[in-house]
Amino acid sequence: MRVVLSTYGSRGDVQPLAGLALQLRALGAEVRVCAPPDDELAEQLGAAGVEMVPVGESVRSLVTGPPPAPSELPKRAAALVADFYDAVMATAGAGDAVVATGLFPSAAGARSAAEKLGIRYAYVSLQPTTLPSPHHRPFEYSMQPYPPEVTDNRELWELNIATMNALFGEVVNTHRASVGLAPVDNVRDHVFTDRPWLATDPVLGPWLQPADLDVVHTGAWILPDERPLPADLVAFLDAGAPPVYVGFGSMPMRGSQDVARVAVDAVRAQGRRVVINRGWAGLNLTDDEDDCFFVGEVNQQALFGRVAAVVHHGGAGTTTTAARAGAPQVVVPQIVDQPYWAGRVAELGIGAAHDGPAPTTESLSAALGTALTPGTRERATAVAGTIGTDGAAVAAKLLLDPSGREGLAASA
Known part of the structure; x- marks a missing residue:
């Protein structure tokens, strides 16, 4: 059996699929991953021995370049739908299965391809907040704000259907018509299906009950990293x-040199040395002091076990890696699901949530003061022992075992 994994996103979207791919291959499946053509993503999949099908334009150039004009968004969405439809159609065949995540238009393209091929399909979310639930609000698009007087989550999720139709309905249905598929009235639920998957750790990112949606909660999909740390970093x-x-991962962090300066000064205010990951923001500064070390791509699984705390943007993968390592966290959330992960870190007592996306030396130092207390370290160590590592194995068995295939939407 072949499984086609599909995403359009950064490392945090691709790495979980690589973890699932390894488990699928161990069970004898053939796996291909449709993903953006960024070199670092291709290298990541290549190192795991996973075949990559490059799709669309570079995510890094999109994230770090000038923001697109609102008038460009429908054209970009249409391109993603078409590109991922074509990629999955060229990669999958009869009897295969498709698993999609990433930006909504890319998942919509993969969903249509699975339907056209008559094969099984699963949508997976890497955070609870993108799935309809009475326990949280839907993400709000700036061009489609919700009425301020509406505060009930269930009502907001009903309004979200109209929002998603307004943003993506015409794009999705125009493409569906071009390939001989019938239009859909509710593009969100069509792509998500009535039984989406959730690849988060149940302690760190729980799916709360009661809920209106039947979610397959597999646990987080983790890609083991065996790379040694660079010798100069170890020294x-x-x-x-x-x-x-x-480190702020793929976040552009406008004014990156100022952010680096703020981070170094805040860490020094706590009497600590600092390791800064340049990331896609290219964090850097000229500093002759020997208490500051800059790194690029690095094995976070190995590094986080050796640090006093982790300051990051609140990506699902970084949050989970730090939690597994028992490292106290300071989350400086930027977009989408990152405020959720910041809140979970604070609620669990394993770190601090920074108030807002733009830290100052004083605000970041204060958050670090919380994270660096012995009590936070003790709590982080305790929670680390509860974080599961078998989510990808659970998902692989569901995909391949006939008894578990009720978790997939039939597209025939």
Whole structure:
């Protein structure tokens, strides 16, 4: 059996699929991953021995370039729908299965391809907040705000159907008509299906009951990382007390040099050394002090076990990796699901949620003061022991075992 995994997103979207791919291959399946053509994503999949089908334009160039004009968004969405439809059609065949995540138009294209091929399909969310639930609000698009007087979550999720139709309905249905598929009235639920999957750790990102949606909660999909840390980084770690790690992943962090300066000054205010990951923002600054070390791509699973705290943007993958390592966290959320993960870190007592996306030296130092207390470290250590590592294995068995295939939407 072949399984086609599909996403349009950054490392945090691709890495879980690589983790699932390894488990599927261990069970004898053939796996291909349709993903953006960024070199670092291709290298990540290649290192895991997973075949990649490059689709669409570079995510990094999109994220770090000038923001697109609102008038460009429908054209970009249409391109993603068509590109991922074509990629899945060229990659999958009879008897296969498709698993999709990432930006909504890319998942919509994969969903239509699965339907056209008459094969099974699952939509997976990497955070609870994108799935309809009475326990949280839907994400609000700036061009489609919800009425301020509406506060009931169930009512907001009903309004979200109209929002998604307004944003993506015409794009999706125009493409469906072009390939001989019937239009759909509710594009959100068509793509999500009535039984979506959720790939989060049940402690860190629980699916709360009661809920209106039947969700297959597999646990987080983790890709093991066996790479050694660079020798110069190990030498820095060995040269003193555990440093604080600062990294914002794929977030552009406008004014990145100022952000780096703020981070270094805030960590120093706590009497700590600092390791800064340049990330897609290219964090950097000229500093001759020997208490500051800059890194690029690095094994976070190995590094986070050796740091005093992790300051990050609140991506699902980074939050889970830090939690597994027992490292206290400071989350500086930027967009979409990141405020949710910041809230979960604070609620669990394993770190602090920074108030807003733009830290100052004072605000970041204060949050670090919370994260660096012995009590937070003890709580982080305790929670680390509860974080599961078998989510990808659970999902792989559901995909391949006939008894578990009721978790997939039939597209015939």
